[in-house]
Amino acid sequence: MNGILSVSTVLNTASAGLIVLGLYIVFTQKNLIKMVIGLDLADTGVNVLLVSTGYIKGNTAPIFSKAGLQVSQMVDPVPQALVLTSIVIGFGVSALALALIIRLYQKTGTLDTSKIRGLKW
Amino acid sequence: MRKFISILLLAGFVFYFATLAGGLMIPSSSADRKSVGLEILSRAKGETGAANAVTSVVVLYRGFDTLGEVTVLFLAALGISVFMKGTGEKRKTVLDQSFILKTGSRLLFPLMFLFGIYIIAHGHLTPGGGFPGGVIIATGFFVILLTSESVHFNKTVMSVLEGLAGLSFIGLGVVGLLGPGNSFLQNFLPLGKFDTVFSAGIIPLIYAVVGIKVGAELSSVVYAMKESK
Known part of the structure; x- marks a missing residue:
């Protein structure tokens, strides 16, 4: 398959789309929870990009699950291990952000950034 | 103005990705691949005894990094506990869900x-390990908490469990440091029979500890x- 839709093209396009979409949401939305959703989308895009760098066409997961499996038939394990870290950090960031938002809502009674004094730009 | 600036920024990003895309089209055959990954793949089986090469990277080759990752997760959990402390108002009426939901969640x-324990115990053989397994266990608690408002955990037990798990992670690393390998998180146990549950030296132990820590934390x-509503 040497067509225009190779797997790495699809993954790169998807990741770029997710990152741009997520950043657009963060820049334009005023609702804080929507901004966190945008951050999460951009995060997912970065993860997809990282995983796709380790991809090798036609190869399997880097697990020696069958006896005859050769090293040359596997994809790169290092980006996958890095993405595991990245997912956990992304989870921590969004959980902490949501906790902050809950506190902010209790203090100000709104989620709209333009209505919260001291957050304008 | 704000929209204009954001669209300008986004256009910059799109341009950046367009230029990057050429370099990211990774060589799609394994013959022209010379990377850390190939070296690790060819050595991991003999050195770590784990069938899952990703696990051997996460727990042994980059084990110190995983310790940092666990620390970041701990800091996030700590921050959430600090922010949420004392925000809950005492509710007079306890709202429980219906009998079917309560019984179903207790059955589940x-x-x-x-299943979480299974995922943790097979981290070195199949995709999974301490982090996903811990999240699955925490999801079990989440289901219980969603359906029955009157359920209360002993928070002290959770904190003690979490602290002990974190200490044992560092302790396992220090034992490796003192052992013959002379480096932090070095494997000091026999590798065992390849592709069985009791294999791969300290990897299952570390993943069990990580699983307990993540599960208790989440x-x-x-x-x-839930308490802060």
Whole structure:
């Protein structure tokens, strides 16, 4: 398959789309929870990009699950291990952000950034 | 103005990705690949004894990094507990869900717990490990907390469990440091029979510890968020 839709093209396009979409949401939305959703989308895009760098066409997961499996038939394990870290950090960031938002809502009674004094730009 | 600036920024990003895309089209055959990954793949089986090469990277080759990752997760959980502390108002009436939901969640909880333990115990053989397994266990607690408002955890037990798990992670690393390998998180146990549950030296132990830590941490996060309504 040497067509225009190779797997790495699809993954790169998807990741770029997710990152741009997520950043657009963060820049334009005023609702804080929507901004966190945008951050999460951009995060997912970065993860997809990282995983796709380790991809090798036609190869399997880097697990020696069958006896005859050769090293040359596997994809790169290092980006996958890095993405595991990245997912956990992304989870921590969004959980902490949501906790902050809950506190902010209790203090100000709104989620709209333009209505919260001291957050304008 | 704000929209204009954001669209300008986004256009910059799109341009950046367009230029990057050429370099990211990774060589799609394994013959022209000369990377750390190939070296690790060819050595991991003999050195770590784990069938899952990703696990051997996460737990042994980059084990110190995983310790940092666990620390970041701990800091996030700590921050959430601090923010949520004392925000809950005492509710007079306890709202429980219907009998069917309560019984169903109590039926589901042991199964989810068991599945989490299974995922943790097979981290070195199949995709999975301490982080996903811990999240599955925490999801079990989450289901219970969602359906029955009157359920209360012993927070002290959770904190003690979490602290002990974190200490044992560092302790395992220090034992490796003192052992013959002379480096932090070095494997000091026999590798065992390849591709069985009791193999791969300290990897299952570290993943068990990580699983307990993540499970306890996320359960207390969910509990803190629920208490603060």
